[in-house]
Amino acid sequence: MIARRNRMIPALFILPSLLFLGIFIYIPLVQNFYNSFFDFSVFSPTKEYVGFSAFQQLLGDKVVMTALINNVKYAIISVIFQVAFALILATILEDKLFRRIAPMLRVIYFIPVMISISVIALLFNFIYNPQMGLLNSFLELVGLGNLAVPWLGNATTSIYAVIAMSQWQSIGFITMLFIVAIQKIPKELYEAANIDGAGKIRQFFSITIPQVKEALFVNMLITITGSMLVFNEPYILTNGGPGTSSMTLSVYMYQQGFFKDNMGYGSAVATLIFVVTAIFALIQIKVSGTGKDE
Amino acid sequence: MKKTLCFSILLLLLSTLLAACNSGGEQSANADGKVEIDFFHRWPNEPRKSFYDEKIKEYMEQNPDVHINVDYVLNDAYKEKVRVLVSSDELPDIFTAWSDSFAENLVSSERIMPLNEVIQEDEEWSSKIIDSQFGGFTFDDTTYGIPFTVDGKAFFYNKAAFEENNIEIPKTYDELIEALDKLQSAGYEQPLVEGLTNTWAISHYLGTIFERVVDPAVLEKDYNSETAEFTDPGYVQGLEMFNELTSYMGEVSTAIDHEAARNMFAAGEVPILYMQFAEIKMVEEAGDVEFGFFDFPEVEGAKGDPTALTGAPEGWMVSKNAPEETIDFLKFLTSEETAADFTKTDGQLNAIEGAVTEENVNPASLEAYELITNASSTAPWFDNAVNINVADVFMRGGQSLATGQTTPEDILKEAQQEAENQK
Numbered sequence: 205m206i207a208r209r210n211r212m213i214p215a216l217f218i219l220p221s222l223l224f225l226g227i228f229i230y231i232p233l234v235q236n237f238y239n240s241f242f243d244f245s246v247f248s249p250t251k252e253y254v255g256f257s258a259f260q261q262l263l264g265d266k267v268v269m270t271a272l273i274n275n276v277k278y279a280i281i282s283v284i285f286q287v288a289f290a291l292i293l294a295t296i297l298e299d300k301l302f303r304r305i306a307p308m309l310r311v312i313y314f315i316p317v318m319i320s321i322s323v324i325a326l327l328f329n330f331i332y333n334p335q336m337g338l339l340n341s342f343l344e345l346v347g348l349g350n351l352a353v354p355w356l357g358n359a360t361t362s363i364y365a366v367i368a369m370s371q372w373q374s375i376g377f378i379t380m381l382f383i384v385a386i387q388k389i390p391k392e393l394y395e396a397a398n399i400d401g402a403g404k405i406r407q408f409f410s411i412t413i414p415q416v417k418e419a420l421f422v423n424m425l426i427t428i429t430g431s432m433l434v435f436n437e438p439y440i441l442t443n444g445g446p447g448t449s450s451m452t453l454s455v456y457m458y459q460q461g462f463f464k465d466n467m468g469y470g471s472a473v474a475t476l477i478f479v480v481t482a483i484f485a486l487i488q489i490k491v492s493g494t495g496k497d498e
Numbered sequence: 499m500k501k502t503l504c505f506s507i508l509l510l511l512l513s514t515l516l517a518a519c520n521s522g523g524e525q526s527a528n529a530d531g532k533v534e535i536d537f538f539h540r541w542p543n544e545p546r547k548s549f550y551d552e553k554i555k556e557y558m559e560q561n562p563d564v565h566i567n568v569d570y571v572l573n574d575a576y577k578e579k580v581r582v583l584v585s586s587d588e589l590p591d592i593f594t595a596w597s598d599s600f601a602e603n604l605v606s607s608e609r610i611m612p613l614n615e616v617i618q619e620d621e622e623w624s625s626k627i628i629d630s631q632f633g634g635f636t637f638d639d640t641t642y643g644i645p646f647t648v649d650g651k652a653f654f655y656n657k658a659a660f661e662e663n664n665i666e667i668p669k670t671y672d673e674l675i676e677a678l679d680k681l682q683s684a685g686y687e688q689p690l691v692e693g694l695t696n697t698w699a700i701s702h703y704l705g706t707i708f709e710r711v712v713d714p715a716v717l718e719k720d721y722n723s724e725t726a727e728f729t730d731p732g733y734v735q736g737l738e739m740f741n742e743l744t745s746y747m748g749e750v751s752t753a754i755d756h757e758a759a760r761n762m763f764a765a766g767e768v769p770i771l772y773m774q775f776a777e778i779k780m781v782e783e784a785g786d787v788e789f790g791f792f793d794f795p796e797v798e799g800a801k802g803d804p805t806a807l808t809g810a811p812e813g814w815m816v817s818k819n820a821p822e823e824t825i826d827f828l829k830f831l832t833s834e835e836t837a838a839d840f841t842k843t844d845g846q847l848n849a850i851e852g853a854v855t856e857e858n859v860n861p862a863s864l865e866a867y868e869l870i871t872n873a874s875s876t877a878p879w880f881d882n883a884v885n886i887n888v889a890d891v892f893m894r895g896g897q898s899l900a901t902g903q904t905t906p907e908d909i910l911k912e913a914q915q916e917a918e919n920q921k
Contacts, residue, residue, distance in 0.1 A: 245603075334750040335758075357695065357753025359901040445695060446752045447898030462578045464887045465603070 240472040245465035258472035279431035294382035313376035325440035359449035385419035421492040538590035540576035591820035597634025598878040650809030652791040659769035688748035693756035700896035705880025711800040726917040737906035744900040775866040779845025807873035
C-alpha cells in the first residue's frame with residue numbers, strides 16, 4: 205500500500221505542470237506544424253490542404269534568407285557582448301577592488317532588464333532620431349559629425365542599431381547570472397592561485413572560466429535561442445524596415461500571419477524557427493556535454 | 499487522508515483552470531439586465547477618444563437600459579487586432595472599418611451584418627449620408643458599412659515659401675520637379691518630406707502616382723486580385739517618379755514617421771508635404787505657417803486619370819451577432835448632430851449632409867470638403883485597393899527604393915510574382 209502510494213504521489217505532483225505544458229506548449233506546437241500544411245487566412249472559415257508547398261515557398265523566399273542572416277548576426281553579436289562581455293563584467297564586479305561599489309553597480313546594470321521593452325524601444329527611438337537624436341548630437345559634438353547617419357532609416361545600419369539596443373538591455377541579466385555562478389566558486393581556489401603567484405588574468409582563465417562552465421553553457425543557450433526568437437525589438441523599432449533590411453524570422457512570421465493573412469505560410473516560418481532553435485540547442489547540449497558530472 | 503487532500507487540491511486547481519477557460523463566453527446582457535454593446539474604435543489619441551467617451555456617456559444617459567463597453571487601439575495595431583477578432587467569435591458589436599479591400603476581407607469572414615434593410619427602413623437617417631461614399635462598403639450590391647469620415651490627399655505647400663521664390667502652383671509633374679529644384683537652390687535642404695517608416699504613407703504616394711500614369715482600365719484589372727498582372731510599363735515609370743521624389747526628401751525620411759514629417763512642415767522647415775485633409779487641423783495647431791494645397795499634378799503624356807482624387811471613407815460595421823440596440827447606437831453615431839460635433843471637435847470631414855458647414859470648420863477644410871464631394875472620381879488608398887501581399891511588395895519596395903537597395907524593375911517583378919501567387 206505504502207509503496208503504491210509513493211509511486212502515485214510524485215506523479216500527482218508533476219501532473220499540473222504537465223497539464224500546463226501540454227495545453228500551452230506541446231499542443232500548439234503540434235497544431236502549428238499541422239497548420240503549415242494548409243493555406244488559410246484568419247478570415248476564412250475553411251482551410252485548404254496544400255501539402256509541402258509552404259515549405260517549398262520558404263526555400264525560395266529571399267526575405268527568409270535575409271531574416272535568417274539577421275538572426276545569426278543577432279546571435280553572434282549577442283554571444284560576444286552578452287556572454288563574453290558579461291562574464292568579464294561579472295568577474296570585475298566580484299573582484300575585491302570593487303567590493304564596496306559592486307552592489308550599486310549591480311543595480312545599475314540590472315535596471316534596464318526591469319524596464320519594459322516598449323519603453324526602451326521608445327527611448328532608443330529618441331537616441332537614434334536623425335534630427336535631434338542623442339547619438340548623432342553626441343557624434344557631432346565630438347567632431348565625428350560625418351559618422352552620423354539615420355541609424356534606423358539606413359538599410360545597412362538598421363539591424364545593428366536594433367541589436368545594439370538589445371545588448372544594452374540584456375547584458376545586466378546575464379551579468380547577474382554570472383555573478384551568482386562566480387560567488388559559488390570556493391574561495392580556496394583563488395587563495396591557492398594567489399600563493400602560487402597567478403595574476404588576475406591567469407586566475408580568470410584557469411579558475412573562473414572552468415568553474416562557471418555550466419553557467420556559461422546555460423547563458424549561451426539563453427542568448428542564442430533568444431536571438432533566434434527576437435521579436436519585440438525589431439518590431440517596435442523598425443518593423444523590419446527599411447525594406448526588409450532589419451527583418452527577423454519572428455517579425456516575418458508575425459507579418460505573414462497577421463498582416464498579410466497567410467496563416468499557413470506564417471506557420472511554416474514558425475516551424476522553421478522551431479527547427480533552427482532546436483538544432484542550436486541540440487548542438488550546444490552535445491558540445492558542452494552538460495548534465496554529466498565530471 | 500493524505501490522498502484525499504491531494505485529490506482535493508488537484509481538483510481545486512483543475513476547476514479554477516476550467517473556470518478561467520469558461521469566462522470568455524458571450525454575454526449580451528449583464529447582471530442587472532442591461533443590454534451590453536461592445537464598441538471598438540481606433541482612436542486612443544485625443545481629441546477623438548474623449549469625443550467618443552462623451553458620446554457614449556450621452557447615449558447611455560438617453561438609453562438607461564444599454565451599457566456600452568468601449569475598447570480602442572491605434573491604427574496599425576487596430577488593423578491587426580480586428581483581423582484576429584474577426585476570426586473568432588469575439589468580434590465587437592460595432593467597430594470602425596476602412597473601405598474597399600479592408601472591408602471586403604472582413605466581409606468575407608461572413609460575420610458582418612448586411613445593412614441594406616436598415617438603410618431602406620430608415621430613410622430619414624440614411625438619406626443624409628452622401629451616396630457616393632457607400633461604394634467602398636458595398637460588395638455584390640450588399641452594403642456592409644456606414645461611411646462616416648471622408649478624406650482626400652493633396653500636396654500642402656507653405657504659401658510664404660512659394661511667394662518668396664516666385665513659384666507658381668505646379669500644374670504638371672515636371673513643374674512640380676522644377677518647383678522642388680527652385681526651393682532646393684533657395685536653401686531648403688529638403689523641399690519635400692515624408693515619414694517613410696510608415697509604409698502606408700508610401701502606399702498613398704504610389705497609389706496616386708499610379709492613378710496618374712496608368713490607364714484606368716489597366717488599374718481596374720490589376721486592382722482585382724483575380725485578374726491582377728502588374729505588367730504595364732506605367733508602373734515602372736510610377737516607381738521611378740516616386741524614387742525621384744524621395745531624392746528631395748533627404749536622408750532622414752526613412753528614419754522618421756509621418757507625424758514627424760508633419761511637424762517639420764508645420765514648423766516651416768519643409769515647404770511641401772503630401773498630406774490628408776484630415777490633418778489640416780493638426781498642422782494649424784502645431785505651427786503657424788500659412789498653407790494652401792494642390793492636387794497631385796497631372797503627368798504629361800501619361801495615360802492615367804489626371805484629376806482622380808485619392809481618398810477613401812472610413813465608417814462603421816456591425817457584427818452579425820450584435821444585439822438589436824446596436825443599430826440604434828449606429829444611427830446615433832452617424833446622426834447629423836453627432837457628425838457636426840465630431841467635425842467641430844476633430845476637424846476631420848464627414849459624410850453626413852449638413853454636418854460640415856462654415857460654423858464648424860475652417861475655410862481650408864471647407865474648400866477640401868467641396869473638392870472631395872465634387873471629385874470626378876475617387877481612388878481608394880492603394881493598400882486598401884490591392885491585395886495586402888501585393889501592396890506590401892510595393893510599400894517595402896518603396897522603402898528599399900528610397901534607401902537605394904533595389905530598382906523599380908525588381909519591385910515590379912516581385913509584385914507580378916506575388917499577384918500570381920494570390921490567384
